[in-house]
Amino acid sequence: MSVATGAVTDALRELHTRYSGVGEGALADYIPPLTHADPGAFGLALISMDGHRYGVGEADVPFTVQSVSKPFVYALALSLLGLDEVCRWVNAEPSGEAFNAISLERGTGRPANAMVNAGAIVTTALVPDTPRAPRFGRILDCLSRFAGRRLDVDEEVYASEAATGDRNRALAYLIRSTGPLPVDPVAAVETYFRQCAVRVTALDLAAMAATLAHGGVNPLTGDRVVPEPVAAQVLAVMATCGMYDASGDWLLRVGLPAKSGVSGGLIAAGPARFGLAAYSPLLDAAGTSVRGRLAIGKLSERLGLHLMHNPALAGSTVTLVTTAAGLPAAPAGARERARRERVAVAAAQGALDFTAAERVLYALDEAGTGRTGAVVLDLVRVTDIDTVARAMLRGGLARLDADGRRTAVADPDGRLYAPGEETGAPRCFASREEAVAWCAETAVG
Ligand code: DON
Numbered sequence: 001m002s003v004a005t006g007a008v009t010d011a012l013r014e015l016h017t018r019y020s021g022v023g024e025g026a027l028a029d030y031i032p033p034l035t036h037a038d039p040g041a042f043g044l045a046l047i048s049m050d051g052h053r054y055g056v057g058e059a060d061v062p063f064t065v066q067s068v069s070k071p072f073v074y075a076l077a078l079s080l081l082g083l084d085e086v087c088r089w090v091n092a093e094p095s096g097e098a099f100n101a102i103s104l105e106r107g108t109g110r111p112a113n114a115m116v117n118a119g120a121i122v123t124t125a126l127v128p129d130t131p132r133a134p135r136f137g138r139i140l141d142c143l144s145r146f147a148g149r150r151l152d153v154d155e156e157v158y159a160s161e162a163a164t165g166d167r168n169r170a171l172a173y174l175i176r177s178t179g180p181l182p183v184d185p186v187a188a189v190e191t192y193f194r195q196c197a198v199r200v201t202a203l204d205l206a207a208m209a210a211t212l213a214h215g216g217v218n219p220l221t222g223d224r225v226v227p228e229p230v231a232a233q234v235l236a237v238m239a240t241c242g243m244y245d246a247s248g249d250w251l252l253r254v255g256l257p258a259k260s261g262v263s264g265g266l267i268a269a270g271p272a273r274f275g276l277a278a279y280s281p282l283l284d285a286a287g288t289s290v291r292g293r294l295a296i297g298k299l300s301e302r303l304g305l306h307l308m309h310n311p312a313l314a315g316s317t318v319t320l321v322t323t324a325a326g327l328p329a330a331p332a333g334a335r336e337r338a339r340r341e342r343v344a345v346a347a348a349q350g351a352l353d354f355t356a357a358e359r360v361l362y363a364l365d366e367a368g369t370g371r372t373g374a375v376v377l378d379l380v381r382v383t384d385i386d387t388v389a390r391a392m393l394r395g396g397l398a399r400l401d402a403d404g405r406r407t408a409v410a411d412p413d414g415r416l417y418a419p420g421e422e423t424g425a426p427r428c429f430a431s432r433e434e435a436v437a438w439c440a441e442t443a444v445g
Pocket of ligand 1: 066067068099100117161168193196260261262263286287288
């Protein structure tokens with residue numbers, strides 16, 4: 001076992017050992033075959049943004065996806081119809097109620113959100129149904145692409161829920177009576193029951209969550225399943241509504257977008273970090289896997305994964321703010337020293353986004369004496385610049401130029417100005433020393 005595999009697997013295994021003895025909770029019994037599940041089953045799985053797979057315990061045991069299907073079908077509807085159209089039919093407000101409550105907006109009858117049953121039934125019905133692409137076919141394809149393998153339906157669970165699911169049928173009729181259900185209630189609920197009966201494992205669910213965390217691209221297959229904005233929208237609704245009437249407490253304590261299901265599946269997504277899944281069929285009163293909730297909560301606490309916990313790392317972006325005279329390579333001659341004194345230098349490193357670019361621009365302002373003279377921006381150790389940071393840095397350099405200051409950039413990989421984009425740009429050099437030398441040449445001593 002490799003070092004990474006060992007460390008991550010050990011963390012999962014420790015949680016598995018810690019919670020496998022917890023016997024609280026009950027199997028869901030309102031869909032009779034769910035009572036056949038092994039109450040002792042417990043699996044944990046994690047998939048990284050590089051597609052590394054980690055699983056312990058019953059991570060390969062199949063079970064029906066149930067409500068964990070809801071965010072993924074919501075993603076499909078958002079991809080096909082767009083956010084505004086979907087919101088016309090289904091709101092995005094936490095209901096504060098149980099998954100099967102009549103959470104409908106007063107007046108319009110619009111369901112509170114796509115995570116409660118009422119909203120999920122409408123969301124399923126929004127997926128287009130055409131002879132060439134039947135509604136359920138589209139849903140199964142989409143769930144399969146999220147999982148990275150072909151999934152199938154547990155026909156026994158489907159038939160059982162279809163035979164006993166009067167509450168969901170009643171909900172569908174109720175919604176239809178006030179308007180926001182675009183198809184026949186029976187047809188809508190049939191497709192919804194089939195979607196809930198799709199068979200998955202904890203490793204499948206971790207891949208599905210990882211695809212949302214990875215901006216809609218499955219990290220195992222490289223398949224772009226949904227556009228990046230859709231992945232973000234789904235994670236937002238999971239964060240506020242994914243755990244029903246326990247959503248606020250979950251976001252407070254665990255701090256990750258999540259979704260539970262009555263067969264014992266539970267997913268959590270660390271945006272740009274990982275997809276996590278648990279399977280353990282003993283449920284609490286909110287319909288959440290007890291062991292899954294404990295394990296994912298503990299993992300979040302141990303690894304500092306809470307979304308609101310992002311301590312700013314001092315010194316992680318700007319590595320140098322000085323004048324060229326302060327650089328180790330500065331020669332000793334008095335005249336040359338004076339010239340170099342008038343060249344401000346700021347260096348950055350790593351991946352630059354909005355926050356990092358603000359720091360870099362502040363450093364450019366601070367660097368040098370009296371905010372006059374030339375400015376060198378050293379990007380040699382920068383690994384990436386996103387579009388927002390690029391626009392900010394270019395704008396900052398243009399303002400310095402407009403103030404009459406000579407500007408130069410050390411940008412050997414053309415990250416700030418790609419080759420061919422140099423018109424109107426500052427002079428770009430392969431190294432900091434070349435940029436400094438060019439600025440110092442003309443600096444008035
Ligand atoms: O509609 C139902 O009742 C089930 N097919 C799914 C409910 C569910 O998973 C609720 N989540 N905890």
